[in-house]
Amino acid sequence: MPPKVRRATLATVAASAGVSVTTVSKVVNGRSDVGPETRALVESLLEQHAYIGRRSPAAKGSPATARIELMFNGELNAYSTEIIQGVLEAGGDAGVAVVVSVRPRAAAGTDPSRPRGWARDLATAGRRAVIAVVDELTSADIAALTRAHLPLVVIDPLNLQRDRVTSVGSTNFAGGLAAAQHLLSLGHRRIGYVGGATRSACNQARLHGYRAALEAAGVTVPDEYQRTGDFRYRDGVAGGAALLDLPAPPTAIFAGSDETAAGVIEAARARGLRVPDDLSVVGFDDTEVARLSSPPLTTVRQPLREMGGVALRTALRLAAGERLDSHHVELATELVVRGSTASV
Incomplete structure (x- = not known):
């Protein structure tokens, strides 16, 4: 051979x-x-x-343009839009074309050669690197990209694999801590959480930040006050309904995304509750959903556009054969107070 x-x-x-x-x-x-x-x-x-x-x-004789694959799983939303904007802006500055794709999740029993074919097709099409967003990449996917010599950068990785995957995220723990501390400062003690998948690293960090703030204040967090989902509107509606139908419902809810928070607000509206008079709600991300919400949503700003820009520049450095000082970068979060929170 x-x-x-x-x-x-x-x-x-x-x-x-x-x-x-x-x-x-x-x-x-x-x-x-x-x-x-x-x-x-x-x-x-x-x-x-x-x-x-x-x-x-x-x-030859015409400008060449490098291409980076920006890959999502499933439906795009306001979070995705912010990431795309950041990657496109950074790509424009660097003279790089960005190809956005949505990769369907592999079904159980999928041919194990599928990742190899997928990575090979990307390389053949001239991609220089891949940026994956909140994507459940398998070991086979990562190995296939490595064999194809395509650098990978993951934004908000589901599971941090620091020794194998380069990733960009935000200070999720600090964001969860700030959200809960804000609600505590308003006098709330019954504070629920509606977040993402339990296996998600960013969800776990936000949840732990929320719990740390409450525990530091001597507030017990009942198990039934914590709901999981997929950071989607429907999860906010379902999780918010479950919390608000409890015998002792929370007076405030911290949602793991703005979209989830919008669902929580709808669950409250359906029960005749007013935000923030009867229920305070805090989101996470600071997407357009937060600004268009009624009332405007208090949220933890995750610098999504900046994260997209960092991911693009990191991917180009890897494609150029440069060594990185760190395989994981976290950008700072910030609490943005608007009209969806009030004192008890």
Whole structure:
């Protein structure tokens, strides 16, 4: 069996040409600020090394554009829109095209060769890296991308695999802590939580922050005050209904996303309860949902656009063969107080 040929990286080409990775990246992206002799040398080496991101012969003379795959699972929502905006803005600044895709979840018993084919198709199409958003990537998916020499960056990873996956998130624990402390400062002691999947790392961090604040204040958190879901509107409606129908319902609810918070507000409305007069509600994300909610939603701002920008720039660094100081980056959250919370 012939030995496997490793795909060249920008670093490989740069070393062969005796120039920087940045210079090679400029040539690949069709930038004009490279001398003609250097450009000719780099383009020749890109051809020799069969670098997958180079321009095809038919495209010579026209600007080349690197492409990054931005992949989601399932339905897009306000959270997704903020991420897309951040990635697109950063891509525009870097001269990189962003291809947005929605990958259907694999069914049980799916052919194990499917991840290999998926990764191979991305590489063949000229993608230089993949950004996955809140995605349940399997070990087979990660291995397939590695074999295809496609760097991966995950935003809000379901499970942190620091030694294998580069990821970008926010200070979810601090955000959950701030949300609960705000409600406590308003005099609330019966505070419920409606969040995401129990296996989700960001959900666990928000839940733990909420619990830490209440426990520090000497407030007991009943098990029935904690509801899980999928960060969707329907989960807020169902979880909010379950909490508000308890014999001793909470006077305030912290929701794990703005969309979930909107569902909680609807559950309250359906029961003749007014927000914030009868029930205070805090969300998480600070998407357009929070600003358009009635009343405007108090929420924990997660810097989603900035997270998208960091993910894009990180993906490009990995594609260029650069080493990172950390495999996980967290951006700061901030409590934004609006009209959905009030004193008891």
